Amino acid sequence: MCTRSIVSQYHAKLDFDIIAKVIKPLVKADPSMEMKSVIAEVQSKFNYTITMVAKEPSVAVEYETAYGYRGDELVEDLHILTRVFWAxxxxxxxxxxxxxxxxxxxxxxxxxxxGIFLVAISQDGNRNIVPLAFTLVEGETPDA
Structure with a gap:
């Protein structure tokens, strides 16, 4: 029986479950690990290069963040997601x-x-419900 120690870039059995088993312990051990290090690890183990999509062209997304605090001290490099909208x-x-x-x-x-999850829906001519947009907001406020 012959086995390959490296999976090719187009291997049909390589899926996100297999890759996740490699990535999960790495990120758990070091949550601040950079994405390029994760990609390099998968490349070395499977001879497969993960591609990252920065933007999904079939979705409109808007989000807002706020600075985070540790106690009473403002931490400028810490951002907290306050709202997100997508359609x-x-x-x-x-x-x-x-x-x-x-x-x-x-x-x-x-x-x-x-928070609150909101969904906007409408109805088409055949009486089918059509989801239009989704959002997560911090609460029932005039801004939200």
Whole structure:
């Protein structure tokens, strides 16, 4: 029986589960590990180069962050996600055939991460519900 110690760049059995098993202990040991180090580790183990997508062209995303604090001290290199909005272009395109009514529904988040998840929906001519946009906000405020 012959085995290969290195997986080729186009190996059909190499998937995110296998790569995650290699990456997880590394990131757990050093959460500040840079992405280029993770990519290099996967490259050395599997002869596979992970490609990172910085922007998803089929999604519109906007987000806001705030500076983080440790106690009463401002930490300028620490940013906390306060809000995020996203909409899939396919949903935006589908809105053209929807009734001119938009409904917003909310769900409160509990546990470690607090906030409100909002979804805007509409209905097309066949009475199908079409999700339009999604957002996570800090709470019911005039700004949110």
């Amino acid at each position: 899939f272009y396919s949903c935006i395109k589908a809105f053209r055939s929807c009734k001119p009514v938009i409904q917003v529904d909310d769900t409160y988040l509990y546990g470690k991460y607090k």
